[in-house]
Amino acid sequence: MDQSELALKITGVGKRFGATNALSSISMNLAKGEVLGLVGENGAGKSTLMKILSGAHVRDEGEIEVDGVRVEIREPADAQRVGIGIIYQELSLFPDLDAVENIFIGREMSIGKSPNITAPLRKRAMRECARRILNDVLSVEIDLDCPVGALTLAQRQIVEIARTLNSNAKILIMDEPTEALEKAERERLVRIINDLKQAGKSVIYVSHKLDEVLRICDRVVVMRDGACVADLPASTLDVNKMIGLMIGGSLAKQFPTKTSPGADPILKVEGLSRRGAFDNVNFELHEGEILGVAGLEGSGKSRLLRALFGDGASDSGRILLKGRSISIGSISGAMNNGIAFLPAERKTEGIFAEHSVGWNLTASSLSKFGGVRLDRRAERIQCINHIRKMGIKSEGPQQPIGKLSGGNQQKVLLARWLLTEPDVLLLEEPTRGIDIKAKADVYQLIASSAQTGKGIIVVSSDNTELLGLCHRILVMFEGEAVGMLDSASASEETIASLSIQRT
Numbered sequence: 001m002d003q004s005e006l007a008l009k010i011t012g013v014g015k016r017f018g019a020t021n022a023l024s025s026i027s028m029n030l031a032k033g034e035v036l037g038l039v040g041e042n043g044a045g046k047s048t049l050m051k052i053l054s055g056a057h058v059r060d061e062g063e064i065e066v067d068g069v070r071v072e073i074r075e076p077a078d079a080q081r082v083g084i085g086i087i088y089q090e091l092s093l094f095p096d097l098d099a100v101e102n103i104f105i106g107r108e109m110s111i112g113k114s115p116n117i118t119a120p121l122r123k124r125a126m127r128e129c130a131r132r133i134l135n136d137v138l139s140v141e142i143d144l145d146c147p148v149g150a151l152t153l154a155q156r157q158i159v160e161i162a163r164t165l166n167s168n169a170k171i172l173i174m175d176e177p178t179e180a181l182e183k184a185e186r187e188r189l190v191r192i193i194n195d196l197k198q199a200g201k202s203v204i205y206v207s208h209k210l211d212e213v214l215r216i217c218d219r220v221v222v223m224r225d226g227a228c229v230a231d232l233p234a235s236t237l238d239v240n241k242m243i244g245l246m247i248g249g250s251l252a253k254q255f256p257t258k259t260s261p262g263a264d265p266i267l268k269v270e271g272l273s274r275r276g277a278f279d280n281v282n283f284e285l286h287e288g289e290i291l292g293v294a295g296l297e298g299s300g301k302s303r304l305l306r307a308l309f310g311d312g313a314s315d316s317g318r319i320l321l322k323g324r325s326i327s328i329g330s331i332s333g334a335m336n337n338g339i340a341f342l343p344a345e346r347k348t349e350g351i352f353a354e355h356s357v358g359w360n361l362t363a364s365s366l367s368k369f370g371g372v373r374l375d376r377r378a379e380r381i382q383c384i385n386h387i388r389k390m391g392i393k394s395e396g397p398q399q400p401i402g403k404l405s406g407g408n409q410q411k412v413l414l415a416r417w418l419l420t421e422p423d424v425l426l427l428e429e430p431t432r433g434i435d436i437k438a439k440a441d442v443y444q445l446i447a448s449s450a451q452t453g454k455g456i457i458v459v460s461s462d463n464t465e466l467l468g469l470c471h472r473i474l475v476m477f478e479g480e481a482v483g484m485l486d487s488a489s490a491s492e493e494t495i496a497s498l499s500i501q502r503t
């Protein structure tokens, strides 16, 4: 590669966290106008490297050059100054401020240097500039006056990209940007990345969606255990080759073999309605059954799942657990009835970041270990078992969960609910952010859990996952259950077409 074409050059970068060697001697380049994919298992070191580039972590050794000039990145302001911007999945916007204020946060004075410019004039200029970036550069319409907290996740992500562009970033880092997006929104992001590329910007794209990486990126770097193990043009790769490089072998089987569910319904939902959320939903969940729920954002699939967990009251209808009508007025009520729920927004709803991995694992099943006076030994053994079973990469049960990689935090939370041994397990996007090998482990654990007679409901925006894992799939559209498909005969197309129209 011609050195003058390089936007970024990393040489021998290393980083340790205590006993963990997160990165060892990483070297890689990024050309101007290039989209580079960065893949690897959970805990491989992808986010650590990106955080070093964006100033959230400081490297222990190595050199970073931007546009052929050696730079020192010790804090986020340094990264911004040299033109590196990062879009985190857990977005960093201020929810109470509107899009314009967020796009200009910390840079209000970049508009109208004159000391005489009045506040309303500056506000108008900022608004015009924000509108130009959003409409003309990114070609999206976003309400500039509403607090960004009220925008959808996809819209907030776009505001975050606009903010990065406004700070004159030449290199944009996206760390798992599409994990929480619907298909149409993912397509829009792909289009935006292409436009950025055409405009000469460089993008580093970190993702577990390997097919997407192949489609979007020019080149792919594969990381394993803190090292770069491959750096190849995307045109020479396919998904299987990438998996091989990521895990150093081939993947035996993505989905477990399905065993037949029992004859008895464990959960029955009759005419469940909540105005504006879901209407007259009926279904049965059998012992040993894994039932999928598909539907677009806003179809009511998440609100239905949450209603089963006592989050928000229903206007009418009944929920019967093992033939007994239960009234779930609260989350603790659901837990007392043996219903457990894994939320999709684990960062905000599930994690106690300061506490240890072990603490987070057993937080919901303490009664198993003796309630008030805990059997610490039994608790520790269970923790170690689950850490091993799920391949959770950590220094052990005592490490704070906040120090784990994103995917490994997800695995801890899933293990927490499996440990509670509920009758009914409700899982919302159970494999979001999890690497391809860990996904197979998680599917296996869900299937074994079902084989012990539990009923499991999985809400997912990944139709391949629903077809591979579930026995049947309930499809939601505008609050109504519009179909119940047998996954043996259904296809991704049938799910997709039911998801966008009434039958």
Ligand SMILES: Nc1ncnc2c1ncn2[C@@H]1O[C@H](COP(=O)(O)OP(=O)(O)OP(=O)(O)O)[C@@H](O)[C@H]1O
Residues within 6 Å of the ligand: 017, 018, 020, 021, 022, 040, 041, 042, 043, 044, 045, 046, 047, 048, 049, 393, 394, 402, 403, 404, 405, 406, 407, 408, 433, 435
């Ligand atoms: N602040 C920290 N303190 C201690 N260890 C850390 C810290 N941040 C990351 N690590 C460790 O460094 C390693 C690499 O983590 P990193 O977050 O970079 O992985 P990743 O490739 O982004 O994984 P994922 O796909 O799960 O997001 C992991 O073993 C992780 O536990």
Ligand SMILES: [Mg+2]
Residues within 6 Å of the ligand: 046, 047, 048, 405, 406, 407
């Ligand atoms: Mg990560």
